[in-house]
Amino acid sequence: MHHRLIAGLALSLAALPAIAQDKTLTVYAPDYFASEWGPGPAIKQAFEARCGCTLDYQTGDLLPRLLLEGERTEADVAIGFDSTEMKKARETGLFAPHGVDTAALTLPIDWDDAVFLPFDWSYLAFVYDNEALKDVPGSFAELVAAPDDLRIAIQDPRSSVSGLSLVLWAEEVFGDEAEAKWAELAPKITTVTPGWSEAYGLFTEGEVDMVLSYTTSPAYHAIAEADDTVSAAIFDEGHYMTIELAAQLKGTDDAELAQQFMDFVVSADFQSLIPTSNWSYPAALPEAEWPEGFRELDMPEKAIWLPEDEADALRAPAIEAWRQGMSR
Structure with a gap:
């Protein structure tokens, strides 16, 4: 009996990674973001190593697509909004609070928005x-x-x-x-x-x-x-x-996984990828940790x-x- 229990437990544990791998986070992003020269591929690799899931980018014009799809959207997260689009994006009513402590941000202005989370600027x-x-x-x-x-x-x-x-x-x-x-x-x-x-x-x-x-x-x-x-x-x-933003969708099928990604956005693993892949200042990384070429820029x-x-x-x-x- 003990052998069967142990064997059954081993089989259950062995199946856990496969179950986790079946989880997919659908992220809508602009074309540049997910391209081979953009930050998307490295971010995908780093997040998948954390979540044991698959991050699937769907690219195109974010706001027009979300306006067209409405509540039928398959997106769990959208990333790459420009700050000039905030009001129009907010008025769709499609987004949930990001749930991230904005004290981690290092922007030159105060930011306390509950829905849109900066990732670079x-x-x-x-x-x-x-x-x-x-x-x-x-x-x-x-x-x-x-x-x-x-x-x-x-x-x-x-x-x-x-x-x-x-x-x-x-x-x-x-x-x-x-x-x-x-x-x-x-x-x-x-x-x-x-x-x-x-x-x-x-x-x-x-x-x-x-x-x-x-x-x-x-x-x-x-x-x-x-x-x-x-x-x-x-x-x-x-x-x-100019500030680029991420937000999670109210209608996500996996709010926990979407929240995990939003938390990841302000992590050092994510933020350290931004300067030399998106060629912008990271939104949540102290200047002392920027690449030398960024610390030397005229401000x-x-x-x-x-x-x-x-x-x-x-x-x-x-x-x-x-x-x-x-x-x-």
Whole structure:
């Protein structure tokens, strides 16, 4: 009898890993996140080693897909929301509290949102070749007043979150004068692209002198390419922050596994992967633990951040000021 009990117990224990492996966490993410050059593969490997489960990425445009699927969504977690999308995402009613102690966060602003959890962040900035461009604007106002032969590429705020962040940044800096400042800047803006990658490609190909990107962009060139010729112009008025977010779905079939992933997001194992895979500042890792190339980056003295209601209210007038100013 004892032998049968022991044998049965051994069989039960042997079956546990197989049962755990049958668990799948479905994570919706943007295409870049799960690509081979994004942070997704390393995060998947690290989390699966913890959970004994399978992490399945489904990629595409997060918010449009979730709005289409509604409560029928198969997602357990969604990761990769830009902070400019928070209000629209919250209004879907699809998300549950993340259940994570936000005291672990190391953002330059206070964050206590119960639903959306930051996993990385950066400052918007105009990036340039420091060997080719010597007269570098030290403020947004100086950029506007720069000679018209300066060639700049930006992203369209109607199709790009970085472009939208730019027009919100300009509204915060210039207020009622934003439209006039866009008109003054317009001759220097040689290209407006649908997204970030097209604009940045023009910069790396030498087609433009400056490109709208992030203060973390030079870290990629320094670390991945051993190239220290790329810098970010630091403006006196401060820089607009962009934050990327994760959230868990109310309708998840495995709330415990989804919570385990949310806890993992602020762990050192997750956060240490962010700088050199997503080329952003980690949201929950002390600066002393950042890679050297990130600790050496020039940082703005002031963070510009708009709460979601304020940013949403400013979105339409900021885009319209940009459109009117650019068309003068």
